[in-house]
Amino acid sequence: MLEINLQYDWENFHAHYCVEISKGITTLLGGSGEGKSTLLHLLGGFLDGRGELRFHEESLLSLPAYERPISTLFQSDNLFPQLTVFDNVAIGLSPSLALTADQKDKVLWALEKTQLADKADRFPQALSGGQAQRVAIARVLVRRKPILLLDEPFSALDPALREEMLYLVNDVTLELGLTTLLVSHLPQEASLVGGRVLLIEHGRVAAHESVSVLSQDVAHPLFSHYLGASNRSTNP
Numbered sequence: 001m002l003e004i005n006l007q008y009d010w011e012n013f014h015a016h017y018c019v020e021i022s023k024g025i026t027t028l029l030g031g032s033g034e035g036k037s038t039l040l041h042l043l044g045g046f047l048d049g050r051g052e053l054r055f056h057e058e059s060l061l062s063l064p065a066y067e068r069p070i071s072t073l074f075q076s077d078n079l080f081p082q083l084t085v086f087d088n089v090a091i092g093l094s095p096s097l098a099l100t101a102d103q104k105d106k107v108l109w110a111l112e113k114t115q116l117a118d119k120a121d122r123f124p125q126a127l128s129g130g131q132a133q134r135v136a137i138a139r140v141l142v143r144r145k146p147i148l149l150l151d152e153p154f155s156a157l158d159p160a161l162r163e164e165m166l167y168l169v170n171d172v173t174l175e176l177g178l179t180t181l182l183v184s185h186l187p188q189e190a191s192l193v194g195g196r197v198l199l200i201e202h203g204r205v206a207a208h209e210s211v212s213v214l215s216q217d218v219a220h221p222l223f224s225h226y227l228g229a230s231n232r233s234t235n236p
C-alpha cells in the first residue's frame with residue numbers, strides 16, 4: 001500500500017494530495033494544470049513536499065529520488081543514439097556501463113520482458129517508434145523498483161502503438177506485482193488498462209474509484225463533469 005498525504009505550494013497553486021493506493025494500475029485523470037504531474041514529481045522525489053509518504057509502512061519522504069523504490073518514465077525520456085539497445089537499458093543500472101554478471105542478467109531479463117532480446121546490438125536509429133519506446137520501458141524495468149510512475153510517456157505515439165505500450169505496462173504490472181501510476185489525458189486509456197482511477201482537481205484527489213466508474217450508465221457526478229469536458233476537448 002502506498003500511503004500519500006502530501007502538501008505542496010507553488011505561487012497560487014496549493015496542493016494537498018491525500019490517498020491510499022494499492023497494487024496494480026491507477027490512472028490519474030483530470031484537466032490540464034489540475035496537478036497530475038505535480039503528484040508524480042512529489043512521489044518521485046523531484047519536488048519537495050510536506051507531510052507523509054509511506055510504502056508498506058516505510059517512510060519515503062526523507063529519501064532522495066534515487067533511493068526511493070520508484071522508477072519514472074516521462075514522455076521526454078530519450079535514448080542515447082551512440083549506445084546499443086543493450087547499453088541504453090544497462091545505463092538504467094550503471095551509468096558507467098561497467099556491469100556485474102548479475103546486472104547483465106537483469107538487462108537480459110528486461111530485454112526479454114519487452115521482446116527486445118533480438119535487438120540488443122542495434123542502435124536506436126535502426127528501431128521503430130514502438131521498439132524505441134519499449135527500450136525506454138526496459139530501462140525502467142531493469143531497476144526492479146516496485147513503484148512505476150508514467151507521466152504520459154506514450155502520448156506522442158500513434159493510437160495502435162500507444163495501445164500496445166499500455167498492454168505491455170499492464171502485463172508487467174500484473175506479472176511483477178507493481179504499483180503503477182499512469183497520468184493520462186484520455187479516459188479510454190484508463191478503461192484499456194483497467195484498475196482504478198484518480199480524478200485530480202485543484203491539486204486534490206477529488207475521487208478514487210474503480211475504472212468501471214467511467215462506463216457506468218449513471219455516471220459518478222464528479223467524473224461525469226470531467227468526462228463531459230474531456231469529450232468536448234477530444235471531439236471538437
Ligand SMILES: Nc1ncnc2c1ncn2[C@@H]1O[C@H](COP(=O)(O)OP(=O)(O)OP(=O)(O)O)[C@@H](O)[C@H]1O
Binds near residue numbers: 013033038
Ligand atoms: N515547480 C513549478 N514550476 C512551475 N509551475 C508549477 C510548479 N509546480 C507547480 N506548478 C503549477 O502547478 C499546477 C499544476 O501543474 P501540473 O503540471 O501538475 O498539472 P497537470 O494536471 O499535470 O497538467 P497537464 O495535464 O497540462 O500536464 C500548474 O498551475 C503549474 O503551473
